[in-house]
Amino acid sequence: MRWRDTDKSSNIEDRRDQQMASAGVPSALLMRLLPFLLRTKIGRIVLLLGGAYLAFQYFTGGYSLEPSNTSGFSQSQSASNGQLQDENAQFVAAILGTTETVWNQLLKGRYVDPKLVLYRNMTSTGCGMGQAQSGPFYCPADSKVYIDLSFLEELKKLGAPGDFAFAYVIAHEVGHHVQNLLGTNAKVRQAQQATDKVGANQLSVGLELQADCYAGVWGHYVDKQLNLLEAGDVDEGIAAASAVGDDRLQKMAGRAVQPEAFTHGSSAQRIKWFKVGFASGDIASCNTFTAK
Known part of the structure; x- marks a missing residue:
């Protein structure tokens, strides 16, 4: 495609420098633990309670996406x-x-x-x-x-x-x-x-x-x-x-x-x-x- 000289849209939100942040627990760690938690009944209960907590934090303004560095986009x-x-x-x-x-x-x-x-x-x-x-x-x-x-x-x-x-x-x-x-x-x-x-x-x-x-x-x-x-x-x-x-x-x-x-x-x-x-x-x- 001959795309390089075309007008480029400004309707882009670049969130690639953002990371999940809530209660000080990195999202990467949560993702690594997820398979293990899903294997047991206790693990699934923990996930259920954690999801309820995150939902509460989100709707009360305590949960957000924060830039991982100062050059990130909001x-x-x-x-x-x-x-x-x-x-x-x-x-x-x-x-x-x-x-x-x-x-x-x-x-x-x-x-x-x-x-x-x-x-x-x-x-x-x-x-x-x-x-x-x-x-x-x-x-x-x-x-x-x-x-x-x-x-x-x-x-x-x-x-x-x-x-x-x-x-x-x-x-x-x-x-x-x-x-x-x-x-x-x-x-x-x-x-x-x-x-x-x-x-x-x-x-x-x-x-x-x-x-x-x-x-x-x-x-x-x-x-x-x-x-x-x-x-x-x-x-x-x-x-x-x-x-x-x-x-x-x-x-x-x-x-x-x-x-x-x-x-x-x-x-x-x-x-x-x-x-x-x-x-x-x-x-x-x-x-x-x-x-x-």
Whole structure:
């Protein structure tokens, strides 16, 4: 991708120099003890009591995320382009900038730029505690995308290297923000409450595939209008969509493929809907809930 000379978003919160702090107990120590505590009944009771205490501290103002050094960013501060010195963070800011350009054009007067939070390991979110092991995610409660840059290495391990592969992931999460703005997310969550687990999973698949399609719509305009794509970029995006298919991840985990347990869609489905959005550039083509 020809991203280096693009306008970079300033809607970045860099929390990578922050660490969990509460009652003087480092989060790293808690994480190391967690497997041992979960093995015994007493350990689980300790965790339950500790969680209740942390919740009390949080809601009474005694629990916070503190910078590990004086050069860290507070949660309310955004990082300027000059402060994002490392290349991966600059790349994220550039891709977020392209999503702002595309979606402000497509949703004129309706689009509100989301914040993107860079963090390490764990961070607080409007949807609860975010963890790197969950991968990049969007929180509709605070309208923020959360990314631990270590996911770049995970993408490579999954067989999806390349800058456009990671750009697709960012665009997918921004796609969830679009759904939130359009009210799709709320409608799906309401419908999930009125059905069984299998039905709720199917609705989740529709939501995720639509975000894939929206990522394709973004890719269409990045290619046709911004002229940022190079040879092989689309293949990288397709590889990323394939890499995170539910069927592939179930196989990699040594489990039988169970379509009824899918929450994001198969590799083939994710590739299909990314291609639909990329070919059309039209959000109306992304009706993943009624399409067969």
